[in-house]
Every structure is written in C-alpha cells, then in structure tokens.
Amino acid sequence: MKYWGKTALAAALAIAAGGPAIAGDIIWARDGDIDSLDPHRATSTLSRQVWYQIYDSLLEFDDSGAPVPNLAKSWEIAQDGTLVTFVLNEGITCHDGTPFNADDVIWTAERALGEDNPSLTKSSWGDIGEVEKIDDLTVAFHLATPFGAFVPFMADQFTSMLCDSNAAADDFGTGSAIGTGPWKFASWTKGAEVVLEKNPDYVNYGRPIDNPGPPLADRLIMRTMPEAQTRMAGLRTGELQVIVPPIQEVKSLQDDPGVEVYVAQGTGQNMFLQFAVNRPPFDDKRARQAVSHAIDKDLAIKVVYGDIVERQYCPISKGVFGNDPEFCKQYDQDYDPEKAKALLAELGYGPDKPMEVTLATWTGDSRERMLQMLQNQLKKVNIVANIEVMDIGTLNARDTQENNKAEGPGYMDLMGWTWFDPDLLYLLWHSPGAYQGFQTPELDKILEDMRTTVDPDARKEIVHAAFKILLEEAGQVPIYTPGWSWLYAVSADAPGFKIGPFNRALFNAIDH
Amino acid sequence: MSATKSIEAPNDEPATRPAPVLEVRDLCTEFRTKAGVGRAVDGVSFTLHEGEILAIVGESGSGKSVTSLSIMGLIPDPPGRIAGGSVTYGGRDLTRLDEKALQKLRGNEIAMIFQEPMTSLNPVLSIGRQMTEGIRQHTGMSEAEARKHAVEMMRRVSIPAPEKRLGEYPHQFSGGMLQRIMIAIAMSCSPRVLIADEPTTALDVTIQAQILELMRDLRATTGASIMLITHDMGVVAEMADRVVVMYAGRKVEEGRVEDIFARPRHPYTRGLLAALPVLGTAGEVGGTQLNEIPGVVPALTDLPNGCRFSDRCALSTDKCLAEDPPFADRVGAHSAACWHSDRLAPTMEATS
Amino acid sequence: MQNRLEKAIALAGAAHTPAAGVAPSGWAVLLRRMGRFWRSAMSNRGARVGMVLVTVLVLVAFFAPWIAPYPPDEMGAGMSLLTPEMAYPFGTDEFGRDIFSRVIWGARLTIQVGVIAVGISLTVGTLTGLVAGYAGGWTERILMRLVDVVFSFTETLIALAAVAVLGPSLSNAMIAVGIAAIPFYARVAYSVTLVERNRAYFDAAYVQGAGHLRLIFLHLLPNIIPPLIVVATLGVSSAVLAAAGLSFLGLGAQPPSPEWGAMLSAGRDYFNQAPWIMIYPGVAIMITVLAFNLLGDGIREALDPRQTV
C-alpha cells in the first residue's frame, strides 16, 4: 500500500531525471567517473578529458603536436629562456561573463604553485620565480633556470586557465568550474554524469577543429556506465552518441556502418613495467632483464589488444619528442626465455626455486588481461607472479610503499603515463622520483641537463642517453602504447567528432 | 456402587426415546501418513437424539476427535478423507454435501467448541469481530444488530461488562473466559447440535465445574443436543445421558450412562473405570491397587488381527485374536463389541 | 490431531536396536543416531538429488587434476573464444583457456569457500549461542545484543567492510563471508539452546549434579547439532553465493583464479561473442547452491516434517 505510493513517486522522479535521447545532447558514455574538475587536484585521464572541454590553456597543440596560440595570441621567450611573456587575445569572456585577462592567469598560476594547496603537477611547471602582470592582456613568467618543456606545457591540460571568479566558490572542481572553454559546467552527479552546456560566447582561437565559434550541440553529457556491453547497446539504440567501446568489440563496431570508431594516435601514453628496485630480487638488474626477456610482448599485445595498440620500444611514447624506436631497439631485451632462465639461474632461481613476485596494475581497459598474459609467460621461466589489480591511486601509493620496503617478495607493476614531452622522465626517474624507485647518479645528471637544454638536437642527444640507461638497466621496460581511454565509438548520426593530438576529444563540431 | 436394575431389563423403550437429530452410520475416516494409511475412525455408528448429551469417550488415538471433525466436514484433506459411511442430519447426508451447503449448517445448526480456548480463537482479531462474524454470516444481521446479539450472548455465558470486552483481544482473557466466549459463539445462532471436543480438558477443575454447569444450563434452556467428547470418565459421569466408548478407531461400547458405569460390557471400559482413583473411595495408601491395562494403544497403521483390544485384554482368547467382534446389540440399547461381554458383568459385580 | 496421529504411529513404529550396555556419552550416541537421521533425510527426494550433486561436486573438486583435460590457466590450450565442441566442451576464453577445465578447478575453490567460511561461522556462532543460552544473565544479554547488532547489518555489508579493510582476495572474502554469517548461527544455536535448556531433561541432568562442561557438551551440544547441521548446509550455499558475489565485484578471487564468480565477471565483456564464458560458471554456481539448498531442506524436513518445503 504505502510501497506502491512510494514507487509511483519514485517512478515519476526517475522519469523526470532520465528519459530518451534528446536532440542537441551529446551523450558520451565512459567506463568511469571524474575525480574532480580542479586541474590541480586530479590527474586521471577521465577527469582531464572533461575539464579540457571547460577550460582553455594559454596555448594549444596543432595536429602535428606543436604549440600554437590559443588564449594567448602570441608568446615571446627572452633572457635565455628564463622569461616567457604571453599576450592574451582580447574579448574572451569567462563562463560567468567576466572578461578573461592577466589576473586570471596569475590567479591560476599562483594557485598551482602556491604553498597552500599546490598543483599535483607543480614540478612540471618548471622552476618559476614570479608571474608578473604587465598589463591586462600581458603576463610574464620569470623562470629561475631555462626550461625546455615550459612552452609546450602551457598547451597542456594541467595548465588550464581558471577564471579568478572561481575563488568565490567553496566547491570549485566539484560543484562549480568556471573557464573559458567551449562548454560550461552545469552539474556533476558523482558516479552518474557530468553535464556541460554549450558556451554561446565561445570563440575558437587554437583548438584543432573546424569550428571557429561555439559548439553545435546544446549539451555535452559524460555518463558513467561501467558495463561495457550496456554502452554498446546504448550506442546501437541511439541513446548514446559517443562511447568508450570495449576492446573486444572494436572489430564488430568497425564493421558497423552506423558507427565510426576513432583510435587516438600520438596520445603520449606509454605502458611500461617498473620494479621495486630497493630490495631483492629486483635490486639486481639481471632479475629485471630476465623479466623483460621472458615476456613475449608482441604476442601479449596481439592476444589482448589485437592491432589497436602498438609495441612501444622507448621510455616515452610515440609522437613525443625524442621517441625513436630504431634507437631504442638496440638496448631492448628481446623475447628470449632461454636467456631469461640463464639470468635467473645466475641469481639462484630455477625450476626448484621459482621466483615469487607480485605483479600489479590498475583497474580498467584490459590491463588485467595483459597481466594474465605476462603471468603466464613468466611462469614458463619459473617466475610465479601473483596478480593484484587496484585503483590507480592505490597503485601509486603501493609503488612508493614497495620501494620503501626492505622485506617481502619481489614487486613489479604495469604502469602508464601520458605526457607531451620527455620531461616526463625527470618526473619519473630523477631522484627521489615519482615512486622513489629506479635512479642512478648518472641518470640524475643527464635528466638535469635535459631540463635546461633548449636546443632540440642537443636535447635529443640527452634524451637518448637517458633512454639508454633506462633500457639497458631495465629500470623501465616499455611495452605498448596507447594504454587507456584512447578509443571512441561514435554514432554515425552525430558526425563531426575529432581527436586532437595527445588524445584530446573535441566535440565542438558534432552536429546532433 | 450398587446395581439398581437387573441386567436383563430393557433400558429404554424406543417409543419413549426422543427423535434422532444426527445419525452417524459406518463412518470411516482415513489419514495418509508416511507410515501408511491409518483409519482413525473405522466404521463407527451412533445416534444423537433431541436434547440429549451424548458422551464420546476414549483415550488419545481412539478416534473420538476425528469423529467429531468428520461430522463437521473439517477433516483436512489432504492428508485425511472420509472413506465411507454417512452422517445424516435433517434428512441430508453431510458427507455428501458441498462446501456451500455445509457452511450454511456449520455454526448455525451444528456448532462446535474445542479443547484449547486460547488457541481456538484468532489472536489478532477482536473478540467482538470473532463473535459477530458468525452471527452475520448466518442471520444476515447488520453489524450493530450482531453486536447487540453478541453482547446478549456474552451476558448469557456470564461475561462481566460485555460491551467493553467486545473490543478486547483473546490474550486479555483467561482460559475459562475464553471457553465461555467459545460457547457463546457456538450458541449464538441457536444450533440444534453442539459438539464439544474436550471442552474442559485444558481448564482447572474449578473452572471446569463452571463450564460444565454452563453447558448443562444451556442444554436445559435451549434444548440443544450436545455431543461431548472427552477422555475424562468423571466428566462423562457428571454430564452424559448416553455414552459411546471408542478404542483404536472403533466404537466398542454404547449405552446409557448408568449402565456403562454400573455394568460395563467391554473389558476396555471396565479397565478404564477400574484404573481411575475415585474421589472419596481411597483406603490406606497402598491398600488398594489401581487396575492396570498392560501395553499401549496400537498404531492405526499397525493394528492387531482380530479384536483391537485383544493384545491388552485379560479375557483374550484365540477367538479374539482371530476374529474381530461385531458390535452387537445384546441387551437393549446397551451393547458392546466383545466376544466375552457376558463374562464381564458378573465379574464387575463381584469386585465392586 | 494429525500430529497426535503421527506421534502415535511413530511411537508404535519405534522398535529394535537393542544394544546392551550403558552408552558412555551423548556424543557416541549422536554419531550412532546420525545413521538413522541420515536415512530419514535421504528419504526425501530433494535431499537425495542434493546429496548426489554435492557428492559429484566434491568428487570433481578432489579429482580435478584428473578430470580436467587442461591445467586451469594454460593459455593457448585452444584457440581463443572457441565455441563449445568435443575438445572444449564449454568452449574457450579469450586466452584460449579451456572453460571446462577452469570450471572443474573452480569446484575446488568453491568447496574451500564453503568449508572455511561455514567452518568459521559455525564454530564461532555455535559457541556464542551456546554459551549465551547456557549462561544466561549478563553474559547472555551482552553476547546476544552484539549478535543482534552484527545481524542487522546484513552479510553483504559486513563482507564489504571486511574486504575494504583487508583488501580484495579470495581468502579475505572467505573470512569476511564467514564472519558475516556468525550471527545467524549464533541465533539458531542460542534459540535451540534455550529450548533444550528448558526441557526437563536438562533439569534432570542438573539435579543429577552434572557440571557445566557435562551439561554443555554432553547434554546441550548433541541436541543442538541437528538444527545446526541444517543451518550449516544451507549456510554453504549462501557462503558460496556471497563469496562468488564478492569475486564478481572484484573484491574476492583475483585473476587468473578459476573462481566461478571471477570467471563470470571476466566473461561478461565477451557476452556478445562468447556467451559460454559467462554461462557455464554461472550454471556451476547455481547447481552448487541448489545442491546444498536441496540437501539442507531435506535434512530440515527429516528433522521437522511440518516444515516441508
């Protein structure tokens, strides 16, 4: 009796909340939710993909991956690379109607670099001394040392420009987010959906898409749908316009005339193995090399991903400055189980005394399957790997923990990073390192040089020197690229989708 | 006790006997159990006459309760069913009536009360509801009229403050009160027959006395016939006009109450009477032994051949073991199912 | 009166087994009476079916290495995603692993889950309920209040909390499921103990001068065991279900463990192309759970024919 009433009410509410697809709405179904829309507080691709729709950076990447003007119409490097001055475009307005100017840039930079609550990627900004307002539309960044990656970083999503009106909100990133981008934040229901609305005042200065003005559609909705098959069904019934397709279904989708499958190229993503190097067995490079020799990376990739990912040879991804498969192959441990066994035998492991290790990764995509492949291959050289799959945050913590643990079984994990520049190597492997893992004084020195070297050719030499150490020592064993969130299946009745460089999803030109 | 009438004297003249109200003929009721089919009632016949109290007496497992439920058509099916015989009331065979017709009779012309007043009333319905629903069902009275009638009935069974108590629930009453209410419910449509199945067994002796008195009064004022089912020979002696004794699903003896107690014609009846300590008759402690009946009541699925009492009977002969004694009217209306009835009476005389 | 009838029949039907001598204890007798109890349980059709299934399951688990044509995690045993055929009766998964072999090996894990989880809850629960029911007073109040508190959380939540703390793994899931079910056993043990304690035979033993241990272990325990057998049998099915559920959510068994819940969870990505990956483990779970349910129901019925289901 009372239940019926309640249910009827519930049904009414539910109908109001959901319902069939509405023209003008682009619904993008993904396997996970954002963490936050604060670019200083979240790092996940799922979050970045969304806030990229809301905020612009000073610069943008063009289709070739080169930095081009965006919010800033020009930039100038002076004083041997220690002073970078940006001139902003006129007439840009924030979503709340206030004009976008130098104050917003300074507010953003100071927020990211300040002591209170610094950006998680603070170190990637470079050693910035001061951000100076020259006039309303001119901002100067004073660097302590020259920093080769500074300019391209200003095209990254981690340097998205936030409007200073965000300061008034106490729920910035979760309940409000004011930027200048093509879409305005409307609402976020954690676990369910993020709703963005078209910014009618948007002018496209740098985004690599053929639409100079505001987006064509009215709303962009990111919906969390963990079950891959339901995303598929939703796409096929027209309820959804864009989905993250399950890898297993890519083939069938490619054959479907009603669906277009986009595979991001030049994502900057790389998937690699790393080890807890501060204790046995992986404190010995032979153990690491043995692992690398033991795994048939090509086969594993083929079984798990087919041909939608490619083999990665270098510590940084294809499409990123310095990537050179031919160079890297020289130092790579090719598939050679016998050699692996021999190395292990040197260390005292064999059929009677298998090496027991933990093999971890984070949840999602088909990484768990990848681990099962690796596990299976390792078993053949008497390495018994126990798989652990966890949340990315947990994995990050775990890696650091494992590197600081003196006891316990060997530990390695399949990790992934996405970056637009080899400066990533500094972040990962310069002591203390993101995970306080592999590091050598020699490598430290090389990476420091890499940061301050601006000349491309010289910088490339240095990058390669770093590669050589990492690969020979098997401190980082590259496996494949890309690694996550790089597939988009788009309904044919929503044409106009595009993936920009470094996996930027662009919805500005979708007509639905 | 002394015998006041000679054995041979006819006890009753058919002409003086009141008209029969309910006639049970060759009633058979079966139950299916895991151990097999058991005949809880096997070929029982008797007649209930206008205005009389007929006691059906027997120990547990004798089939007396099943008999009463069979008459009411309340045998749960499955596992039970009436396998044969007839129950004639008002010219109709109740065993052949459909459910609708039975409903019209139950509680209206034939009413029943049960052993446990506490569990025989619905704990979640008010007394008023449980009293009026039957009245309304049979008389078509309005709720208000039915309540008035219910109050009247409660008054008749001496429930104080009946108007107030109508709204109360069974747990707020004592056992004796509830049995009064059960009787009030049963009598509320002025039935011609009241079947009382062990109505006082669950009650204390002083309450029992109240209830028995009430039933006697009701019989006197309404003229209803009462079929009293009990295991208590004392109650039988106090209440009954006539008695049917049952053992293992069979009627073993029938007769007027005085005759049964004075000159039982079945060894089982005699044994029961002798097993009972009678108030005010005891000598020195240990001076008199109570009569023992050896053995136990047989299982209905595993009955002895011949007479069902044969394995416990002191008088048992080969004939008893081989042949089931028929129920024969030997001496007028006092009769028994025993090959040796005639050997009994003198023995009884001798010991009493 | 039907009951009275049955009682009478049971009474009369009771006979034989005249073993002379004074039996030493309730335990020996319990064991001896198990046979009778067993036969009576097995007279129920459902229980027989359940028993056969359980036996098959146990045999399969025990002889898994001989029954399964391939090791459970052998990749490339066959081509990936093969439809069921003679060589791969349940087909193969994305790694070419033989689903049939994995399901067979999974039986071991399932038995393990059942034994360990039920072992935990049965032991702890029975002792808690028994002690609470026997001791009475404050011991009883505190123990049973605690049990009530835990009971009101439902198994799933407790299991989730335990896994949240301990981290996901099959053994943690087993422990979690075991702990979560304790109140159930404790309540049954408690209520049965109360009933038995209030039976006159307990008072009789008490006034014979029997000590605490004698009263608890010789008089009470053997009498509360039969209903607990029912609870434990049915408990196996809920433990198997709960553990599979946790594995399904990724909170239990980790890859490449052929645990059925985990297999099912992994298989759903392939439902369109290879439904068998998901179907067979699901069927296996269902049959196992069904088997223990049937068996438990049958035993219950043998104990209390009125509770026929």
Place this chain on the structure above:
Amino acid sequence: MASFLAQRLFAALLTILVTTVAVSMLIHLVPGDPVQIMYAQSQGTTPEQLEEVRARLGLDQPLMVQYIQYMGRVLQGDLGRTIRGDQPVLELLLARLPNTLILATSALVIACAIGLVCGFVAAYRRGTWLDTLLMTSAILGVSMPHFWLGLILLFYFAVHLQWLPVAGSGAANLVLPAVTLGVTNAAIIARLTRSSMIDVFDQEFIRTAYAKGLPRALVLYRHALRAGLVPIVTMIGLQFTYMMGGAIVVENVFGWNGVGRMAIQAIFQRDYPLIQGFILMFAVVVVLVSVLMDLLYAWLDPRIRNR
C-alpha cells in the same frame, strides 16, 4: 506497546552506537598506512601534507579522543570529505540514497507481490503439483546468483532485444535491476510465506473459523492472512535489509547510480571516509526500517499493541 517500542528504539540506538564505534575504528584495521594509501596521488604527496591529513582526520590522537571527535562531527552531520574529489560525504550519500531506496523498495514490492501470492497458494494447495511446482521454482530462484541473473536479463532484454533502455536513471531503467533483485528475493519470501501460512493453517482458530460456517475466502483472508501477516511482516523487514545488501551488487551490474555502486568504487579507491560514511548510513537505514517494521508489527499484533 509504549514499552515495546521504547525497548526497540533503545536497541536501535545501541546498534547505531556500536556501529559508530566500529566505523570510527575501521581505519585502524587497515594494514599499512591508511593515510598514505588514501592520499597518494600521481606525483606523491609530501610527508608534511600527510601529517596534516593525519591531524585533520585526528589519527594522531588517542583512540578515545578520536572516537569522541568523530562522534562530535557525526552529530553535527559531518561525515568528513571524500579523498577523491574532496566532496562532503554526507551530501554524496544522501544524493544517492534515494536511488538505492527506490531500487530496494521496488524490488521489495515485486518480491512481495510474487512471493506472498506464490507462498500463500503453495501453502493452501500444500502437497499438490502446484505446490511442488511453485516450491521447485522457489528453490531454483533462491539458488540463482543475482549478479548472474542480472547479467543474463541485461544482455537479453536490454542488449539483445533492446526492449529496455540501458543508459540513464529513468523508470524504464529501474525495471531490470528491480526485477533481478525482486525475483531472487521473491523466492525467499515465497518459501517463508509458505511455511508461515502452513503454520497458520494448522492453527486451531482456523478450524474454529470454519466451524463457524464462514466461507473459505473469508477464513483465508480474515483469519489466516491476518494472523500469518504478523510473522511475515517481520520477515519482510528483514528482507528489506537483504535488498539493501543485494542492491550493492545489482547496482553494479546495471550501473544504477545508488549508494552501493559508490561504495564499491570507494572500496577500490580506498576512500575510507566514504566507506565509513556508507556503513554508518547503511546501519541507520537498516535500523530505521527495522523500527518501522516493529511499529507495523506492533500495530498488527494486538498482543503487543495492547500491552
């Protein structure tokens, strides 16, 4: 009745109190450093920041103080903030709770509708082929893992036949999860109803009702059902708790955006404030429902009502 309810309320409060103790201590049972696990982000957090977090969560205080502080916050409605996204836990939970309640309630309605009817019919027709059929289905239903049933239903009705939408949180989306959760629980209710009703049918007052000449329908409805309802209501209260537990799994299968799905995410993300909040809220809901059921029970059973 007042004393009955007072007693029940006392028990309810006690349950919640014990829960708060358990919940506040939960974090200490975590092997390793919970703060590090929780707050590790991509580029590491400095030890100072971790210390600050520790202080903020009060983890550097003695246990008793921690508990008192925790209770102080809880009583002000502050269940802390999530690690991921830094959102207030209570708000998040409350935003999603209705979804879970809707799911559990709809499932309960389905379960009751099917379960009560089937159980009643089976009890009434005890021993017949209909009883056997119903009870065989019921035992199959009880044995069905609901995540499996859910997936099969999902794939068949939503993915394969495309009869029902898969995206969103509309009424049509509620159908499959509610049915999944409802059907398996219907089997349980059917079994319990049957045995409860059989008990009632065997009661002597039913015989009395027939002996009064009441028609069968009236006896079944007024006498049997009313009396049988009392234990069944208690049982349904318990079922609701199971539904809440089951919802956790089913929400994950169907992507229904309730607290259960958030809880699982929180467990994967080791978002302890959220996990703690979830457990506490769950306990409160369960306790409230059971108090509600006690009320209903007391109202249905005059033995308690008039005490």
Place this chain on the structure above:
Amino acid sequence: MTAGTILSVRDLRKSFDVGGGLLRKSGTLQAVGGVSFDIGPGETLGLVGESGCGKSTVGKLIMKLHHPSDGAIFLRGVNIAGLSRRAMTPMWRKVQTIFQDPYSSLNPRMSAGAIVGEALTIHRIASGAEKTRRVAEIFEKVGLRADQMGRFPHEFSGGQRQRLSIARALIVEPELIVADEPVSALDVSIQASVINLLIRLQKEMGLSMLFISHDMSVVEHVSHRVAVMYLGRIVEIGSRRRIFGDPQHPYTRALLSAVPVADPAARRRERIVLKGDVPSPIDPPPGCHFQTRCPFAQDICRKVLPDLLPTGGGHKVACHVRMPDAVA
C-alpha cells in the same frame, strides 16, 4: 521440625520479575509466598492446587532448580536454601525428582542406560560393569527389562518413559522424591500403572515423597498428608482424612466439590461452584487471596491475610471464617 523429619520447609518464598525490558521493571510475580511444611520418613505429602498456584515452583525450589528468594529448606537438617550448585551436588543424592513430561524429561540423544546411570558417574558411585549391574537392577525394579538399556527414549512408550524417569531418580537411593505431576501427561490406563509403581517403590524403599498434582483423586490415592495451595500460599494442610473428609477451608471444599466423580449416581450432590478466575499472582487481592471468589467472605477477609493456624491433630487452615458447620 522433629528429629525424624526428612524435609522441613520454612516460610519459603520465591518471586520472579516479569515483563518489562531494559528500561523498566514491570512487576514481581510472587509465585510462592511463604510456604511451610514438613515431610516425615516414608510419608507422602500431596501438594494440590490449580495451575499457577505455585505448587510446581515449590518442587523446583526444593530441587534447587530455582533459587529461593527467602526462607529455609531443611533436608535432613541441612538448610539447602542458600547452597551453591557445587555445595548442593552431594545433596542431590538425598533428594531426587520425577518430571511431568515423559517426552522432554529424557535426553533424546542418550540411551536409556546412560540416562539412568549418569548419576552414578557424576557422584562417582560406580563405573564400568558395576555401573551396568546397578542400572540393570534398577531397570528390573521399575518394571523394565535390562536388555532395554541400549534403547533410546523415543523407543519407549509414555508409561515406560515415566518408569525410566523413576529409575533415574531412584538410582542414587534418595530419601526424598519430588514428583511433579508424574502422571498427568499419561492416559488413564497408563496412569494407574505408574501410580501403583510409585506407591510400591515408596513402601519398599521407605521413601518420603512430595507428590505435586492438580488431580484431587490421584492425590487422595497416594498421599498420607495433603497441602492445598492457592495463589502461592498453603491454605490448608492436614491428614488425607481431614482434608478429604472434613475440609475447613472454603477453597478446599470448592475444589473437592468441583471434581467430577466417575459415578453418575453422585450427580445430585451439593456443589460449590466458584465464581470468576484465579486472580493474577502479579497483583494479588488484598487480605485473603481467596476473598474475591469466596462465597463466605467477610470484611476482615478483604483486609487481613489469614495465617495458617493449627486446628488440632496436625491440621492447619488459613481462614478467618473457619467452617465449623461444614456442609459436607
């Protein structure tokens, strides 16, 4: 209390807390409110009363199955009222009990022999073959066969079970037996044999017995002396002859006249039918507890609780309006 007294009960009281919960205590049920009596060697005291009068509680108090709230229980001169369980253990060799329900009083998981012989083990009286011998002996004594020792309770009939219960009580050779409604669950035909057995054994073994029953006829048959209880108190106590022949308390009279007599000729005797029910022991009426139902109640009865006073010849009655001109 005389030297030969086996059991002497003095002002025994027992109350129970009832209802209520954690928050409030709703009341006290005075089950036994000051009961005193003696039992001599070889004597049977019948304790009669209606349900709820406290007669079973008295039995349980004497067996120490309940702990008395107040008063003394002298068993062979030893006050057992305050004894701990441990201290009581040897006393249980002196006093034993027979229970009402032949079904629940025997542990279904133990063989008949084990049930009967348990006390021998507990009190370290006998073990092994000696134990078996003694169990066999007592089996024969109560009319069971020694070869039935290995059987289980469910294999015995109700009457046989009650014999087992008797055997269990007698194996420690007690001096006093508390028999709590030992035959009321049995069919009439079985009842007789158990009563006969009890009387025979009592004589043979020189037992004293407290025979608790609601059945006046049975009590009359087995008792030397009889005590009548009403609402937790003894209202009349005396020899069987006095109680049944010349009852002084109106309640005793009413009780006797209420018993149906298995003789149709006795129908026309005069009867006292009491009105109403027994009041609740949680809230007994003021003054004499019986005053609410007593046909002879006077003002004093409504105010003063009468003491149990001797009237001579060991007979005592608790009534203000003693009934000199008994109508009997």
